[in-house]
Amino acid sequence: DAGVIQSPRHEVTEMGQEVTLRCKPISGHDYLFWYRQTMMRGLELLIYFNNNVPIDDSGMPEDRFSAKMPNASFSTLKIQPSEPRDSAVYFCASSPWRDSNQPQHFGDGTRLSIL
Amino acid sequence: ELKVEQNPLFLSMQEGKNYTIYCNYSTTSDRLYWYRQDPGKSLESLFVLLSNGAVKQEGRLMASLDTKARLSTLHITAAVHDLSATYFCAVDMYSRRDDKIIFGKGTRLHILP
Numbered sequence: 221d222a223g224v225i226q227s228p229r230h231e232v233t234e235m236g237q238e239v240t241l242r243c244k245p246i247s248g249h250d251y252l253f254w255y256r257q258t259m260m261r262g263l264e265l266l267i268y269f270n271n272n273v274p275i276d277d278s279g280m281p282e283d284r285f286s287a288k289m290p291n292a293s294f295s296t297l298k299i300q301p302s303e304p305r306d307s308a309v310y311f312c313a314s315s316p317w318r319d320s321n322q323p324q325h326f327g328d329g330t331r332l333s334i335l
Numbered sequence: 336e337l338k339v340e341q342n343p344l345f346l347s348m349q350e351g352k353n354y355t356i357y358c359n360y361s362t363t364s365d366r367l368y369w370y371r372q373d374p375g376k377s378l379e380s381l382f383v384l385l386s387n388g389a390v391k392q393e394g395r396l397m398a399s400l401d402t403k404a405r406l407s408t409l410h411i412t413a414a415v416h417d418l419s420a421t422y423f424c425a426v427d428m429y430s431r432r433d434d435k436i437i438f439g440k441g442t443r444l445h446i447l448p
Contacts, residue, residue: 253436262440263378263423276435311377323368323380324436 222246224327226312232333238300241330244293245314253324254287254297255311263311269295270318302334337362339426341439349447351413356442358407358424366427367407369398371420372441378423381409414446 225244233239245252253268267277272289280287284303289295299306309331313324338361348354358367366385370378382391384400384407391398395418397410407424425438 263438265436265438313378318434321366321383321385323370323383325380326370326378328377 226327236301239302241297243295243312249314251315253313256308258308304334339439347445356409360426364426368425370423419446
């Protein structure tokens with residue numbers, strides 16, 4: 221199994237630009253999660269999907285952030301316009317159905333720097 | 336609101352010593368996870384604890400869960416340098432209306448050779 225695949229691994233862009241992060245979950249996993257990790261705030265859940273449907277987006281910081289999951293094998297997290305305070309590592313994770321007692325499997329993350 | 340507190344947040348210890356990391360949470364939960372993160376790397380699942388009294392061991396690491404006290408511990412026995420990492424606990428409330436997984440802030444463990 222290839223695991224959760226995220227791209228790009230690193231992204232450096234200027235403030236105001238649109239940023240799109242991509243995630244391919246493990247095949248057969250019903251749940252997909254987007255997290256943001258910073259030194260100050262730790263690991264924060266931004267949004268999660270069940271069977272491609274957003275369930276809880278209460279962690280999305282503001283309207284500049286949006287996430288989609290058009291099919292079971294692909295999700296995007298978009299920031300538009302980006303700001304320096306968005307600099308962080310963004311992780312995608314997936315898991316089987318919620319009562320399977322299985323942990324989340326994390327991707328390698330995207331390290332985002334907004335200049 | 337569910338809160339998950341880990342302590343200590345930083346720990347520097349000598350090889351060969353034993354120590355315990357604590358994870359307290361503020362409300363009832365269904366499951367508790369422990370993860371390990373190496374610098375610049377992703378999170379790796381260590382343990383899934385499902386019920387009161389659950390104990391799991393892998394090598395020099397042992398995790399336990401006391402749901403009545405709302406406490407989980409991660410015990411390190413005879414620490415070795417390779418265990419240096421950041422350890423996170425995460426509390427899962429999937430069967431509740433406020434279905435969430437909340438992570439602690441992590442314990443950065445540095446083991447001195």
